[in-house]
Amino acid sequence: MKIFNAQQIYAADKFTIEKQAITSDALMERAAERIFSWVHSRLQGAKVKIHLFCGIGNNGGDGIALARHLVENGYEIAVHVVNYSDKRSKDFLINLDRLKERKLWPEFLDSDCEFPEIGHEDIIIDAIFGIGLNRAPEDWVAKLIGHINDSAAFILSIDVPSGLFLDKVSDKPEQVIRANHVLSFQAPKLVFFLPETGVFLNQWELLDIGLDQEYLYKTETDFEFIGKPEVLPLYIPRLKFSHKGNYGHAVIVGGSYGKIGAVNLAARACLKVGSGLVTTFIPECGYIPLQTSEPEIMVLTDEEEDFISKIELPSNASAIGVGVGMGTHEQTVAAFSSFLNDTKMPMVIDADGLNILAENKRLLNKMPQQAVLTPHPKELERLIGKWEDDFDKLKKAKAFSKKYDCILVLKGAHTITIYDGKGYINSNGNPGMATAGSGDVLTGIITGLIAQNYPPLYAAIFGVYLHGLSGDISSSENGYEAVTASTIIANIGKAFMELFKRASPEGQEQPQ
Numbered sequence: 317m318k319i320f321n322a323q324q325i326y327a328a329d330k331f332t333i334e335k336q337a338i339t340s341d342a343l344m345e346r347a348a349e350r351i352f353s354w355v356h357s358r359l360q361g362a363k364v365k366i367h368l369f370c371g372i373g374n375n376g377g378d379g380i381a382l383a384r385h386l387v388e389n390g391y392e393i394a395v396h397v398v399n400y401s402d403k404r405s406k407d408f409l410i411n412l413d414r415l416k417e418r419k420l421w422p423e424f425l426d427s428d429c430e431f432p433e434i435g436h437e438d439i440i441i442d443a444i445f446g447i448g449l450n451r452a453p454e455d456w457v458a459k460l461i462g463h464i465n466d467s468a469a470f471i472l473s474i475d476v477p478s479g480l481f482l483d484k485v486s487d488k489p490e491q492v493i494r495a496n497h498v499l500s501f502q503a504p505k506l507v508f509f510l511p512e513t514g515v516f517l518n519q520w521e522l523l524d525i526g527l528d529q530e531y532l533y534k535t536e537t538d539f540e541f542i543g544k545p546e547v548l549p550l551y552i553p554r555l556k557f558s559h560k561g562n563y564g565h566a567v568i569v570g571g572s573y574g575k576i577g578a579v580n581l582a583a584r585a586c587l588k589v590g591s592g593l594v595t596t597f598i599p600e601c602g603y604i605p606l607q608t609s610e611p612e613i614m615v616l617t618d619e620e621e622d623f624i625s626k627i628e629l630p631s632n633a634s635a636i637g638v639g640v641g642m643g644t645h646e647q648t649v650a651a652f653s654s655f656l657n658d659t660k661m662p663m664v665i666d667a668d669g670l671n672i673l674a675e676n677k678r679l680l681n682k683m684p685q686q687a688v689l690t691p692h693p694k695e696l697e698r699l700i701g702k703w704e705d706d707f708d709k710l711k712k713a714k715a716f717s718k719k720y721d722c723i724l725v726l727k728g729a730h731t732i733t734i735y736d737g738k739g740y741i742n743s744n745g746n747p748g749m750a751t752a753g754s755g756d757v758l759t760g761i762i763t764g765l766i767a768q769n770y771p772p773l774y775a776a777i778f779g780v781y782l783h784g785l786s787g788d789i790s791s792s793e794n795g796y797e798a799v800t801a802s803t804i805i806a807n808i809g810k811a812f813m814e815l816f817k818r819a820s821p822e823g824q825e826q827p828q
């Protein structure tokens with residue numbers, strides 16, 4: 317699903333109005349009707365007090381139009397207009413008049429007003445600012461936002477939490493609404509997924525307001541939200557008359573004394589995503605534990621007991637995952653360096669592989685084309701340097717990916733895969749996955765997919781989704797705390813099965 321920026325949304329709005337020959341007020345009415353039916357289907361006329369805080373632009377207009385629907389359906393409401401500017405939008409004014417025609421007079425709040433009392437069981441509709449926010453709110457508006465946040469009432473934000481910019485991080489977090497739920501129009505916003513801005517909302521949902529589909533389809537975006545519909549077409553089916561030779565030979569290079577487990581996890585993940593053959597290349601000390609615990613996995617060893625000093629691959633290797641648990645011994649650095657000189661095979665680089673690259677930046681130019689790098693935030697910082705905020709991070713990551721022709725997988729709650737100027741934002745996964753070794757599993761998954769001939773970008777996008785889905789199945793069975801890297805591996809099979817379930821008319825999923 318595409319993630320549009322504010323300019324693109326405004327353009328879609330304009331295009332839709334022209335093509336459908338409707339007024340902008342009709343589009344606002346559509347938006348308000350969608351919000352109303354969402355609220356009404358949940359509250360079912362409950363006698364709960366609803367405070368609507370409405371700005372004077374179109375976001376406020378949505379709120380005012382919603383107020384009319386609520387009052388016509390018997391809800392107990394209080395409408396507070398946050399009068400932060402004289403420049404009221406046309407559709408705000410149209411809807412204000414309609415409200416007044418129904419004998420409902422909003423309370424106007426300004427810089428020297430008293431803020432309304434809000435009970436902790438009340439509901440707040442936040443329609444102060446939408447995607448038009450372009451500067452920090454004035455002091456009194458910021459204080460009002462603080463007052464709303466402190467109320468402990470349930471906050472439903474319209475389109476975006478008010479005070480949240482779409483293209484930068486607010487330097488004053490207390491000036492942003494902390495929404496329990498956001499009803500956003502048509503498409504998700506990038507800010508829902510970044511660590512510094514996503515914290516302002518618990519959940520989000522989309523409301524279809526009928527923006528022109530052709531326009532949305534044709535408009536190229538910088539970011540895409542990756543769910544099941546996006547990953548399914550990437551899947552490569554297994555063929556009846558195939559044999560293990562058709563599914564590639566994945567090699568995991570890594571491990572050091574005390575960290576052989578990382579290789580074990582990555583290699584098991586390679587197998588579980590369907591790699592035909594899996595070999596590990598590890599220091600001698602890992603031979604017996606790995607060979608005895610994982611009969612399906614072949615083991616090659618370094619001459620050194622505790623670390624890697626010279627990397628050698630099986631002759632028919634088809635993809636390499638390098639770096640997990642590898643350490644940064646100087647002989648390992650030398651081995652990795654000459655390995656990069658000699659090998660142009662598809663490669664996933666993680667953990668100490670990334671740390672070695674960051675310490676020896678000249679090696680970056682030796683990476684094979686479209687190498688997949690899977691840094692967590694600290695590793696990313698070592699590679700691309702410090703960033704000012706999450707938007708700057710994305711900009712720097714895109715520049716890095718372009719410079720070195722690599723695919724960057726920025727791991728986090730919403731992992732973002734970057735390539736060719738575009739970001740693919742993963743939709744699933746959970747905090748249970750913040751556990752030792754879950755990144756090693758991801759490295760194995762992506763390596764195992766590339767070994768089977770998935771193009772590296774698709775392997776990264778598909779692999780990240782599959783990893784998140786396996787993590788979600790793990791937590792749904794055992795809770796967040798009990799998710800371990802091994803349970804994620806154990807659920808990869810179920811994750812594949814889940815991918816091929818389709819929704820039945822009743823909304824229950826069935827196998828395809």
Ligand SMILES: NC(=O)C1=CN([C@@H]2O[C@H](COP(=O)(O)OP(=O)(O)OC[C@H]3O[C@@H](n4cnc5c(N)ncnc54)[C@H](OP(=O)(O)O)[C@@H]3O)[C@@H](O)[C@H]2O)[C@@H](O)CC1
Nearest residue numbers: 329344373374375445446447448449450451452453475501
């Ligand atoms: N296609 C869609 O998705 C549809 C979207 N719709 C809705 O429209 C919303 C966008 O509406 P909007 O453009 O009127 O902007 P909004 O956020 O209400 O701000 C109002 C104005 O405030 C100003 N301003 C900015 N910052 C400020 C500040 N700190 N302090 C004071 N003033 C400030 C700035 O004007 P300026 O003063 O800069 O000229 C700005 O224009 C969108 O989020 C959605 O809810 C639907 O109605 C239907 C279809």
Ligand SMILES: Nc1ncnc2c1ncn2[C@@H]1O[C@H](COP(=O)(O)OP(=O)(O)O)[C@@H](O)[C@H]1O
Nearest residue numbers: 692727728729745746747750752753754755756
């Ligand atoms: N809060 C979270 N929500 C979703 N996924 C998460 C969360 N925290 C971590 N993960 C995922 O878990 C993995 C952790 O990777 P990493 O930090 O490299 O772990 P390790 O080094 O222990 O293997 C990443 O794929 C990341 O996206």
Ligand SMILES: [K+]
Nearest residue numbers: 442445476478
């Ligand atoms: K809002």
